[in-house]
Amino acid sequence: MAYREFTIEGRNAVTEAFRSGRTVDKLYVLDGCQDGPVLTIKREAAKQGTLIKYVTRERLDQLSGTGKHQGVVAVAAAYEYASVEEILKAAQERQEPPFVILLDNIEDPHNLGAIIRTANLAGAHGVIIPKNRAVGLTATVAKTSAGALNYTPVAKVTNLAKTIEELKKEGLWFVCADMGGTTMYDLNLKGPIGLVIGSEGEGVGRLVKEKCDMTAAVPMKGNIDSLNASVAAGVLAYEIVRQRGLA
Structure with missing residues (x-):
């Protein structure tokens, strides 16, 4: 294509x-x-x-x-955006507890495309991005997603923190990727969940982080102190997949 x-x-x-x-x-x-x-x-x-x-x-x-x-x-936009309601409906149609990935401060189209690809493979029902300080659905994003953008809905919202509040009313819990958080293996990541990922440089913004119920850290054994945003999203998404499989 x-x-x-x-x-x-x-x-x-x-x-x-x-x-x-x-x-x-x-x-x-x-x-x-x-x-x-x-x-x-x-x-x-x-x-x-x-x-x-x-x-x-x-x-x-x-x-x-x-x-x-x-x-x-x-x-x-190279592709049309979905609504948050359509993402929740996708979970309902699959008779699964909602699994949503929310992105804050992701401005690199290659990272966004890779995360959409991971979201699809991990069985997430959709991805939510903010309107400001974030890349949209450009052609580079579409190409990097390797076709996943055809199957995984992406919603664009004005206020990520407010969207988290609204999704909490729908029963979702939120876990934020943070190097200073609890090791991901020690958290209960089952059930309706939103995974919040920030950029390598800035991480998740303070207001968005404050809305999250948990912070999760990926165990690291090397000499550098951070993962690429799309890699961190992949590691955490698959810990969620693992735990959901144990439910």
């Missing part, structure tokens, strides 16, 4: 993309541009909750494939 970035440029094309209901991950706008058509595009972006980045003309020229961006470039 061939993958390509969905970059939309030019004022009319970007406006129509928003009005047609197309999912747009990011909108790049020429810094300082405040004329009518651009303000209209920014209003449409705000309605959809699209992340807006103000950049230089040089940056827009780099993003543009035609050189006729007119001060605006939109990056649309």
Whole structure:
């Protein structure tokens, strides 16, 4: 399957993309541009909750494939996002306790793609990512997922901490990957669960971590002190798989 970035440029094309209901991950706008058509595009972006980045003309020229961006470039999702409700419904249809992977501060598309692939193989019912400070479903993510994106729903939410609160009402417990946490083998990871993974550099944000019920550490015997985010997700996901198999 061939993958390509969905970059939309030019004022009319970007406006129509928003009005047609197309999912747009990011909108790049020429810094300082405040004329009518651009303000209209920014209003449409705000309605959809699209992340807006103000950049230089040089940056827009780099993003543009035609050189006729007119001060605006939109990056649309390569795949459509699911809803959190659809993820829970997938668990219900499989008659399994929900298993969801939530990602905080993951900005590397290769990490996101690899985690979606792991989520699929580990039997997770879906992946949840935040709108801000995170990569969306780009073509690179789709390619790295090795086809898993066709089968594993990914939801995008405005507030990860609030989403955790809402999922707790549905009976889920949450475990956060943290080097300072309890060794994963000493935790009960059975039942309805959400696994929260952060980036290598920043980890899981404080507000999100505070919403979690447990913190889990992967035992490490080497000379460095952290795992790649996608590897950590894989190790913890398969400990959850192991424990669910013992239930």
